[in-house]
Amino acid sequence: MRARSAVAIGLALGSLVVLGILISLKGTAVPPFGSDPQDLAEILGANAAPWLEGAEIVAWQPDPNWKAQSYFVVRAMSRDDFGAWAAAVELKVSQTPSFGSGVFVLPDGVTLSRWPEKKTEGATGLDAEGTTASAVIWSRWSDGLAYTVVHPTY
């Protein structure tokens, strides 16, 4: 009897809370789930914003209670542009591979149209990596494309 009553209380209140949260979210126009590219622009800072235009961006957000665990970005750019992009986000550029291919492993369920199976061409391209106040960033340029992985540090 006690357990049934308590569960009934819980369920009744639970439905009210759901309703309350949904109403509050509707009022502030905040999406209940999903990290949009604007979140990434805020994480990387104003200097990065132009480099995100025209890019394919996918956020991996497996938990609706937490913001994205990582962002994957692919964008066409020249070798010179890659240097400018790296400077904009204060990444250290290297002409030799400076990190392993594990950085570019996509989580299950994440797909990007131009993301290759394995990114091991660092030797023929450029690597750039660095940290900001709110993220760790790895970026690799190869054959006219820049592949970037961002792990926010909340």
Place this chain on the structure above:
Amino acid sequence: MDLDLPNPRYRAAVRQLERAVYSRMARVPGIVYELTTQAIASELRELRDDVDGALRYISELPERQRRDAAYEFFAAFFDHYLPKKFLRQYVYGAGRPLVLTEQEMIDCNPYITVLNCKAFRDTLAKLAPSKTPSTTTLNLRCPASALTNGTLGQFTVPMRATLTYRAADDWELAGKMSFYDGWNFDPKDFSSGGRTTTGEVKTRFAHHTLPGQSFEINSAEVDFAQTSADGMVVWKGGKPVATPDRLGKLDIELANSG
């Protein structure tokens, strides 16, 4: 009750009487409790359109009823056994710690990568200029996240491991890891805390309404490895699978419905 009766038959009868009286007395608190709980349920039904009023009502209940009502209320958000276990510990555990078994670690569905560990990245950066293979013993504390809602959220992974370094893009870390978390409902900043708006709202709601005490969670030590070609640690738990709570499932359905 000792009447010091000489006849054993009388003594047996008295003992029977004792047992009958005591068993009825022992039931009294339970009967009162059930009646009280029914009254609480009835009162809350009256307040169904007034969330603030209902929460205020719970907060003003006597301690035992308040804890039970709040525990049942919050446990109803979860299908998974671990959040219920942690909630129970929070409400009734008086701050006592828990130690997770290996299976419970797996059931947290953790996403762990040493790439998120600053001390590890610093070690790689330090080794890079030498260009010579080396072996180093490391003690790390890496941030990680549990994808089973209501379990560990963001937590810490202490690691005792050996780094075999050949080049910046060719290394292997292998050793033992465990989980550590201080389990509570601490509010975080909406913009920089890492939680989504719904996640932060839920946490703050629990913080203000669920009576309980923070407690520490540690775990068994288990084997793990990660190489430069791995996106996350390789261990018995495999790849994590997102396991949302009931509100999370609703969030996902809403997001998918466009």
